[in-house]
Amino acid sequence: MKYQNRKKALILLADGTIFYGKAVGGKEGSAFGEVCFNTGMTGYQEIFTDPSYFGQLMVTTNAHIGNYGANAEEIESEGIKISGLICRNFSYHYSRPAADEALESFMNRNKLLAISDVDTRALVNYIRDNGAMNAVITTEVDNIEGLKKQLAEVPNMEGLELASKVSTKEPYFFGKENATYKISALDIGIKKNILRNLANRDCYVKVFPYNASFEEMEAFQPDGYFLSNGPGDPQPLNDAIEATKKIIASGTPLFGICLGHQIIALANGISTYKMHHGHRGINHPIMNLLTGKGEITSQNHGFAISREEAEAHPDIEITHVHLNDHTAAGIRIKDKPVFSVQYHPEASPGPHDASYLFDDFLANIKKHKLQTA
Structure with missing residues (x-):
């Protein structure tokens, strides 16, 4: 051996x-x-x-x-x-x-x-x-x-900003330039398979650094915005939270995954917290409260949003729940085309039960384009 x-x-x-x-x-x-x-x-x-x-x-x-x-x-x-x-x-x-x-x-x-x-x-x-x-x-x-x-002397994960360590330093493009839809994506730790999923749905993506402003992302004239997954505590990401507030106010479709989901919650005044040991695996059971269907999902996170605060928020609806510990696994803003989930619909690795969420994002974009045409 x-x-x-x-x-x-x-x-x-x-x-x-x-x-x-x-x-x-x-x-x-x-x-x-x-x-x-x-x-x-x-x-x-x-x-x-x-x-x-x-x-x-x-x-x-x-x-x-x-x-x-x-x-x-x-x-x-x-x-x-x-x-x-x-x-x-x-x-x-x-x-x-x-x-x-x-x-x-x-x-x-x-x-x-x-x-x-x-x-x-x-x-x-x-x-x-x-x-x-x-x-x-x-x-x-x-x-x-x-x-x-x-x-x-090693800093604790709680309060630790790590998105800057993994984010792109300069904007870059992914997909075909002549695609039907344009997406501005905030890279706070983005996975390649997320970009593949968007490109496969006829999207041309411009990926921005973690601290990009709303104005910088808006200049691409996107049909939708995306907030990626990523490492560390979401609370120190003030630039991302501020940009997200402006995206939401613009009325343009927005989709967030994992860290992006937590940023959307924080932008709406919903707090986040460090979990005891987190969710990391490819067989986590989720209930979609909108359809009543279960999903087996890929998950990787050590922070979560406050379910109590989300339930009490007048503009927020909890859409998905983790069936093991009943944490909030998905939210949407009731009167805006904004939603997010605390797991990985792009999988890689893992099951593809949740890949429909990319289709939901595209449906929001198509509807918004018709309304603003």
């Missing part, structure tokens, strides 16, 4: 708890971040490259990671965004003909530290009981006290 003499490694949690493992491959060092877990059985490459995971140490609950390699078509951003990987069994060899390379080589090119041979069931149970917290994964197993001091 490759790397039979792998270095010892460990996970040190902020509360002092330690879990032991082995370094993946020959990489050494330490990686800091908030430890969280994803329950998906597949889709590890999409998860690792999802900007929403920036600053997080990812625990994969599937027992085998790397067994189907890596494929250049299955990335959701430019490079890996997680801070580190924690898994049970790491597969150095893969058996999928469509793979371009081994996951190990993909991770090495992106300088990702990973540890395996961890009792991930015990670790996930600990997170579920005690909540997501900062941690470090390291091969410096004899430097526990020094690592504790470094870990104490």
